[in-house]
Amino acid sequence: MTTAGAPVLEIRDLSVSFPTETGTVSAVDGVSLDLAPGEIVGMVGESGCGKSVTAMSIAGLLPGSARVTGSVRLDGTQLIGAREAALRRVRGREIAYIFQEPMTSLNPVLTVGRQIGEVLQVHERMSRRASRARAVELLTLVGIPSAAQRVDTYPHQLSGGMRQRVMIAMAVACGPKVLVADEPTTALDVTVQAGILQVLRNLRDQLGTSVLIITHDLGVIADIADRVVVMYAGRVAERAPVDDLFAHPRHRYTAGLLSASPQPGRHAGTDRLTEIPGLVPVLASQPDACTFADRCPAADERCRTAAPPLAGVGGTDHVAACWHPCETAPQEANR
Amino acid sequence: MARYLLTRAWQSAVTLLLSTIVVFVGVRALPGDPALALAGEDRSPEALEAIRRHYGLDQPLPVQFAQYVERMAQGDFGVSIRTGTPVSSMLTTALPVTVELSVLAILIASALGVGAGVLAAVRRGRPAEWLANGLALIGLSVPHFWLGLLAILYLSVATGLFPASGFVPILEDPVDNLHHIVLPAVILGTGLAAIIMRQTRSAMLDSLSSDYVRTAKAKGLRPRAVITRHALRNSLIVVVTVVGLQLGGLISGAVVTEQIFGLPGFGKMTIDAVFQRDYPVIQAVVLLTAAAYIVINLFVDLLYSVIDPRIRVTGDPA
Numbered sequence: 001m002t003t004a005g006a007p008v009l010e011i012r013d014l015s016v017s018f019p020t021e022t023g024t025v026s027a028v029d030g031v032s033l034d035l036a037p038g039e040i041v042g043m044v045g046e047s048g049c050g051k052s053v054t055a056m057s058i059a060g061l062l063p064g065s066a067r068v069t070g071s072v073r074l075d076g077t078q079l080i081g082a083r084e085a086a087l088r089r090v091r092g093r094e095i096a097y098i099f100q101e102p103m104t105s106l107n108p109v110l111t112v113g114r115q116i117g118e119v120l121q122v123h124e125r126m127s128r129r130a131s132r133a134r135a136v137e138l139l140t141l142v143g144i145p146s147a148a149q150r151v152d153t154y155p156h157q158l159s160g161g162m163r164q165r166v167m168i169a170m171a172v173a174c175g176p177k178v179l180v181a182d183e184p185t186t187a188l189d190v191t192v193q194a195g196i197l198q199v200l201r202n203l204r205d206q207l208g209t210s211v212l213i214i215t216h217d218l219g220v221i222a223d224i225a226d227r228v229v230v231m232y233a234g235r236v237a238e239r240a241p242v243d244d245l246f247a248h249p250r251h252r253y254t255a256g257l258l259s260a261s262p263q264p265g266r267h268a269g270t271d272r273l274t275e276i277p278g279l280v281p282v283l284a285s286q287p288d289a290c291t292f293a294d295r296c297p298a299a300d301e302r303c304r305t306a307a308p309p310l311a312g313v314g315g316t317d318h319v320a321a322c323w324h325p326c327e328t329a330p331q332e333a334n335r
Numbered sequence: 336m337a338r339y340l341l342t343r344a345w346q347s348a349v350t351l352l353l354s355t356i357v358v359f360v361g362v363r364a365l366p367g368d369p370a371l372a373l374a375g376e377d378r379s380p381e382a383l384e385a386i387r388r389h390y391g392l393d394q395p396l397p398v399q400f401a402q403y404v405e406r407m408a409q410g411d412f413g414v415s416i417r418t419g420t421p422v423s424s425m426l427t428t429a430l431p432v433t434v435e436l437s438v439l440a441i442l443i444a445s446a447l448g449v450g451a452g453v454l455a456a457v458r459r460g461r462p463a464e465w466l467a468n469g470l471a472l473i474g475l476s477v478p479h480f481w482l483g484l485l486a487i488l489y490l491s492v493a494t495g496l497f498p499a500s501g502f503v504p505i506l507e508d509p510v511d512n513l514h515h516i517v518l519p520a521v522i523l524g525t526g527l528a529a530i531i532m533r534q535t536r537s538a539m540l541d542s543l544s545s546d547y548v549r550t551a552k553a554k555g556l557r558p559r560a561v562i563t564r565h566a567l568r569n570s571l572i573v574v575v576t577v578v579g580l581q582l583g584g585l586i587s588g589a590v591v592t593e594q595i596f597g598l599p600g601f602g603k604m605t606i607d608a609v610f611q612r613d614y615p616v617i618q619a620v621v622l623l624t625a626a627a628y629i630v631i632n633l634f635v636d637l638l639y640s641v642i643d644p645r646i647r648v649t650g651d652p653a
Contacts, residue, residue, distance in 0.1 A: 061553055092555035099553075104546040109568050109643055118564075119554045154644045170554070 006076075007034035008177050008210050009058070009095075014070035014080075015286075016053050016062065027053040029234040029286040030070070032310075035178060038204055040211040042225030042242070044218060044257070048280050050234040051214045055180050058212075059095045060087045075177065093123040096171035100183035102163035106155040112139075112166045113151035119173045138169040141206075142199050161192035165199060172203055179203070181213045185220055197224045218261050222246060227317070230254045233281055233291035236310060240318040250313040250325035252296045290323065298324040343636075347629045354625040355407075355618075359400050362617050369416050369612040390416055403618070413615035417608070422619045425604060430623075432502055432600035433589055435512075436520055440585065441578065444524035444531055449567075449574060451528075452535025456543060457562060467532060474529030479588060483522045483595040490518060500597030519596040523588050527581050534577045538570035545569070572643050579635035586624055 016028040028050040035041055043051045056062050058072050060079060072079040074094060079087065091097075099105040107115055116138055117131030126134065132151065139147035142165040155163055164184060171179055181200065185193035201224060203209050215221060221228055221242065228245045230238040230253065238251035249255040256276040278295040286307075290296070293303040302323050310319045370386040371378065387393040391402060406413060412422035455467035491499035497518045505512040542548060543566050551565040590602030597603075601620060608616035639646045 059553065061549065088555045088557065090555070091553055097550070097553040099546060099550060101546060105550045107547040107551070107565050107569070108645055110564075111644075118551075118556065118560075122554065122556055122560075156645050167550075170550075 008037050008075060009033075009035035009212070010071070010073040011054075011058070012071040012073075014054065014057065014068070014072060016050070016057050016069075017067045019065055019067070023284050024067075026283045026286050027234055028057070029283075031231070031234075031236055033229055033236070033239075035210045035212055037177075037210055038208045040200070040204055040213060040224055040226050042221035042228045043212060043214045043231060044216060044221050044228060045231035045237075046216060046280050048282070049231045051231050052182055054231070055097075055182050055212065055214050058178075058180060059091045059097070060084075061091075061097075089123070092119045092171075092176070093174040094176050095178045095180060096174070096176040098164070098167050098171050098179065098181040098184045101187050102160060102167050103155065103187075105167060106163060108155055111152050111154055112158070116151075116166070116170045116173055119170060123174045134173070135169070138173055139166070141172070141203075142166075142169045143195070144169070159192075160188050161195060164188060164192075164196050168196070168199055168203070172207065172209065175207055176209060179209050179211045181211060183215055184213065186215065186217070193220070194223075200224060218257065230257070233283060234286065235291060235321065237292065237322070238318075238320040239310070240315065240320075244315045244318050248315065248318075248326075250318065250320040251292075251322045252298055252324070252326065253292045254320070255326050256295075290321070300324070343633055347633070350629055351622070351626060355404065355622060356400070358618050358621045358625075359403065360396075362612075362614050363396065365612065367612045369614060372611050373416060407622075412619040415608075415613055415616050417611045417613045417616075422615050425616065426619060426623065429599060429601050429604045431504070432598050433593065433602060435505065435516060436523060436593065436598065436600060437582075437585055437589055439516060439520035440524035440527065440589075441582075443520055444527035445574075445578065447524070447528040448531025449535050452532040452574075453539055453562065453567060455532070455536040456539030456566075459540065464536075467536070471529040471532045474525045474532075477525075479522050479525055480591050480595055482525060483519070483592060486518055486522055487595070502598050502600075516598070519592050519598060522595075523585065523592045526588065527578070527585060530577055530581060531574060534573050535570060538573040539566055542566040542569045568642075572639060575635060575638055575642060579632060582631050583628060586627070 011031060011033040014028055014031045015026070017024050017026045031050070031054055033041070033043075043054070045051050053062065053066075057066070057068050058079065060068075060082065062068065068080055070080060074090065079090065082090075106112070110118075113132050113135045116135040117126070117128060120126040120131040120134055121128065124131075136147045136151050139150055144150050144162060144165050150158070150162075155166070158166065164187075168184075179200070184200070185196050188196060197220065200211055200213070204211055211224075213220070213224060225242045228238075228240060228242050229236055230245070230251065232253045238245065238249065238254045240250075245254065246258065249258055253276070256274070259274040260276060262273060276295055281291060281294070283291065288307050289305060290299065290303040290308050293299040296303065300323075306323075308321045308323045310321045312318065313320045313322075313325050368383075369390070370383045370392060373386050374382055384393070391399060394402070403413070410423070412426070414421055415425060418425075451467040451470070455464040458464050486497075487499050490496045498515050502515050503511040543562075545566075547569075548561060548565050551561045556565075589600065590605055592598070593600040593602035594606060601624075604616065605620045607613070608620065
């Protein structure tokens with residue numbers, strides 16, 4: 001459900017690199033992405049593909065050593081290179097974050113009400129008493145039972161799922177335009193995970209918040225996302241509406257990812273899941289070549305000498321950075 | 336909570352009784368005879384015998400101990416063998432000096448140590464951190480009796496900024512009292528400040544790189560709020576532990592510092608008593624020190640649960 005109209009978040013040619021003792025490491029290279037109002041975009045990829053770095057760089061949360069270039073516009077306002085004070089007004093109010101591990105992401109020595117209230121006190125100039133009352137409403141909104149009592153509990157007194165709901169309540173306290181959820185369900189049980197995804201969906205429906213959800217779990221993507229961005233080694237490999245991507249993956253890496261995840265019926269019996277040979281490379285610089293070439297069954301000389309651009313591969317808004325996109329029934333072809 | 340306190344009180348009583356026995360036996364195991372020290376020139380066996388009888392030193396040890404415990408239970412610490420004054424009245428003049436010195440030293444050390452530790456962690460890899468680390472190294476490695484002598488030499492004798500020795504009770508003249516005690520307190524606090532600084536720095540580095548600090552930043556909080564409310568609040572538990580552990584060292588440090596600055600406190604009283612084999616005074620002093628240690632430890636344990644809600648003194652699983 002891609003909503004028409006100007007995107008609320010516009011990422012253009014975003015690149016991030018980190019200086020290390022052994023030289024510069026390029027984490028993100030030329031990522032572009034739009035987030036329409038009320039849209040849920042899933043960003044998927046293996047560990048180290050640059051998805052979390054992309055997420056953190058949106059609101060300038062990377063450590064000072066990171067070198068960030070490109071453009072991130074929130075409702076037209078440039079965030080890359082913006083002053084720290086300006087970024088602080090954006091963080092928590094217009095762009096909010098949910099992180100993977102709700103136990104360590106919440107402060108263990110403050111009550112959850114205090115932690116939610118803090119956002120309101122900073123951005124909405126609310127009094128402590130008013131922010132506490134609002135915190136109770138927010139906890140109710142994210143489906144925490146007997147919120148009036150829970151508001152005074154400490155994180156360690158709550159279950160993992162409840163903690164993540166607290167994180168979400170904290171994130172949506174000021175009604176942000178964009179919610180960045182970095183692996184929000186990875187540390188949770190599957191049943192709890194479904195509940196959290198439902199909360200995110202409800203928030204989108206009720207508040208019109210756009211959600212960028214980052215995960216390595218294709219099941220989560222299939223469950224909640226409108227569009228998907230597949231990242232590989234710091235670059236966007238493929239971008240497509242969710243149904244289109246699952247039905248017709250065009251990038252060889254996407255096809256590999258899909259056949260590496262279990263699906264009912266397909267791998268029944270003695271069949272093993274297909275794995276992608278090799279590892280995600282750590283890149284000192286972004287080469288003028290396809291970064292997936294070394295692991296790709298279809299790679300040839302061209303893939304090793306020229307980086308494929310993101311190009312339309314049929315369907316609406318379906319692009320892939322591949323010189324040899326899969327044609328038909330790619331999952332079968334890949335096996 | 337009440338149950339916890341009761342258990343702790345019982346444990347404390349046992350500890351106290353054990354320290355009483357150790358002190359009582361230990362003091363008497365020291366070479367030297369108080370009767371000899373008291374007799375002065377007249378060392379005739381009759382005179383020594385009279386002195387021993389007068390102070391009950393001719394009784395068998397168990398009897399002496401029983402009498403001692405009985406009197407102590409009534410709040411009677413006995414009479415100083417050396418001066419003949421009741422030990423309790425000696426304590427009431429000496430104790431406030433040492434308590435004031437120690438409390439002031441802890442306050443100064445905590446303020447300096449926590450402040451420098453936070454600064455060093457926040458300004459990691461910059462001149463402020465090098466300065467803090469360097470000062471901490473000096474504070475740790477320079478013995479404070481030497482530092483005290485230097486301070487007297489340069490800040491008292493050469494410039495006259497502070498009195499070199501002596502003490503004025505706080506009730507007599509609070510300003511003059513502070514003037515006398517602040518230099519010894521700073522000297523006594525240097526080592527503790529250095530330890531607190533290093534612990535604060537490493538605890539702060541841990542919490543500054545934690546997930547909840549990332550969350551706090553992502554909420555759009557100001558750096559000051561991120562550092563104090565989130566990072567420092569979580570680091571304090573380490574600091575409190577360190578301060579609690581160092582208090583024993585502080586008490587022995589106070590003995591030396593008082594001697595250097597001529598403060599009429601607990602420490603001076605102890606040293607004088609040991610040299611004179613003044614059994615009742617030594618016993619009272621050591622027992623009181625043990626009691627103070629027990630009370631302070633209890634206080635630190637209770638403080639944990641105030642700082643960190645995950646720690647509950649009942650011991651019930653949360």
